[in-house]
Structures are given as C-alpha cells and as structure tokens.
Amino acid sequence: DAGVIQSPRHEVTEMGQEVTLRCKLISGHNSLFWYRQTMMRGLELLIYFNNNVPIDDSGMPEDRFSAKMPNASFSTLKIQPSEPRDSAVYFCASSLFSDSYEQYFGPGTRLTVT
Amino acid sequence: ILNVEQSPQSLHVQEGDSTNFTCSFPSSNFYALHWYRWETAKSPEALFVMTLNGDEKKKGRISATLNTKEGYSYLYIKGSQPEDSATYLCAFSPMGQNFVFGPGTRLSVLP
Numbered sequence: 001d002a003g004v005i006q007s008p009r010h011e012v013t014e015m016g017q018e019v020t021l022r023c024k025l026i027s028g029h030n031s032l033f034w035y036r037q038t039m040m041r042g043l044e045l046l047i048y049f050n051n052n053v054p055i056d057d058s059g060m061p062e063d064r065f066s067a068k069m070p071n072a073s074f075s076t077l078k079i080q081p082s083e084p085r086d087s088a089v090y091f092c093a094s095s096l097f098s099d100s101y102e103q104y105f106g107p108g109t110r111l112t113v114t
Numbered sequence: 115i116l117n118v119e120q121s122p123q124s125l126h127v128q129e130g131d132s133t134n135f136t137c138s139f140p141s142s143n144f145y146a147l148h149w150y151r152w153e154t155a156k157s158p159e160a161l162f163v164m165t166l167n168g169d170e171k172k173k174g175r176i177s178a179t180l181n182t183k184e185g186y187s188y189l190y191i192k193g194s195q196p197e198d199s200a201t202y203l204c205a206f207s208p209m210g211q212n213f214v215f216g217p218g219t220r221l222s223v224l225p
Contacts, residue, residue: 004157031211043158043203043215056212091157101146101211105157 004094004106012112018080021109023092025073032075033093033103034067043091049075050097082113116140118206120216127194128224134190135219137204141185148205148213149178149189158203161189194223 093103150158167182205213
C-alpha cells in the first residue's frame with residue numbers, strides 16, 4: 001500500500017489567494033483527520049471524518065477554513081482567503097474505525113503564505 | 115481543554131546511553147495512549163498504542179509503560195543510537211478517535 005498521499009508537498013502562495021490541500025486515504029480506511037503543525041502550538045487536530053461525515057470540526061480556526069470528503073478515499077482542506085498566519089505544515093492521517101484507532105500520517109504539505 | 119504534557123522538552127544523550135521520558139495526561143475518561151516517533155522532514159510514525167493500566171509494550175530497544183490511574187506513560191530507549199534521534203510524541207485519546215497530542219520530546223543522540 002502506498003500509505004496516505006498528500007499533495008502538494010509544498011505550497012507557496014500570496015495572501016488572499018485560495019489554497020487547496022489534498023489527501024488520499026489508505027485503501028480500506030474509513031476515518032480521515034486533518035492536523036496543523038506549528039512551532040508555537042505543536043500538532044493540532046482541525047477536523048475529522050468517519051465514513052465521509054464530519055464528526056468534529058471544533059479545531060477549524062475560522063470560517064476561512066473548510067474541509068470536504070467528496071468520496072470515501074479523498075479529502076480536501078481549503079483556505080480562502082489565505083493569510084500569512086496560516087503558514088504551517090498540514091498533515092492528513094487516516095485510520096480504520098476499530099479498537100485501536102491507530103492513525104497513519106501522510107507526508108504533510110508545507111504551506112507558506114507571503 | 116485536555117492537557118497533555120511531555121518532559122523533558124529536549125534531551126541530548128551520548129550514543130550507548132539509555133534514556134527515558136514522560137507523557138502526562140488526564141487520568142479520567144481514558145481510552146488509549148499512543149506513542150509516535152517523528153523524524154525531521156518526515157511524518158509521525160506509530161510506535162505503540164496502549165490501553166490497559168499496567169500495559170508494557172516493547173519494540174526492539176524501545177519500550178513503554180502505562181499508568182492510567184495516575185495519568186502517565188514512560189518511554190524508554192535502551193542503548194541509544196544516532197538513528198533514534200527524533201521527536202517522540204504521545205497522544206491521549208479520551209474517546210477513541212479524538213487524539214490530543216503532547217508537545218513532544220526532542221531527542222538528540224550524539225555519536
């Protein structure tokens with residue numbers, strides 16, 4: 001299995017532009033998590049889905065952020081409009097809804113907003 | 115807000131030394147405690163998931179213990195090697211899926 005796939009790996013954009021981050025789950029997994037990692041706040045959960053349904057989006061910073069799962073294996077995280085303070089590494093993780101809930105992380109997308 | 119703490123924040127040891135660090139978490143509503151290893155420029159990699167008080171898990175030179183009554187877990191590395199250099203994260207799970215990550219312990223093993 002290829003593991004969790006994220007794209008792009010790096011994104012540099014100007015303030016005000018729309019940014020879309022993409023994530024493909026491990027085949028057979030049914031839960032998807034979006035995290036943001038910064039020096040100041042560490043690894044923070046933004047939102048997670050079970051079977052395409054958003055379960056907890058309390059970590060989403062504000063209305064500029066939105067996440068979707070158009071199908072069982074794919075998710076997008078969109079920031080519109082982007083701001084310099086959104087600069088961070090965004091990780092996606094997938095898991096199988098099971099006893100251990102082990103989460104498998106993708107390689108991350110490093111976002112820089114200038 | 116659930117608070118997960120890790121100590122020390124960073125650690126430098128010589129190759130061959132054994133070391134350990136701590137993860138503290140709320141002792142109520144415990145479901146699971148996860149340990150991850152995170153190398154620079156890579157993604158976090160799962161080491162252990164621990165669910166029962168008194169659990170002890172081992173993978174090679176790395177082992178972990180769990181005390182849910184007092185809310186802590188220890189990670190031990192025996193005979194540290196330079197390739198062990200990484201940030202070690204713990205994640206507390208009160209309800210199964212929702213992880214709260216600690217800030218991590220950054221380990222540097224000097225040759």
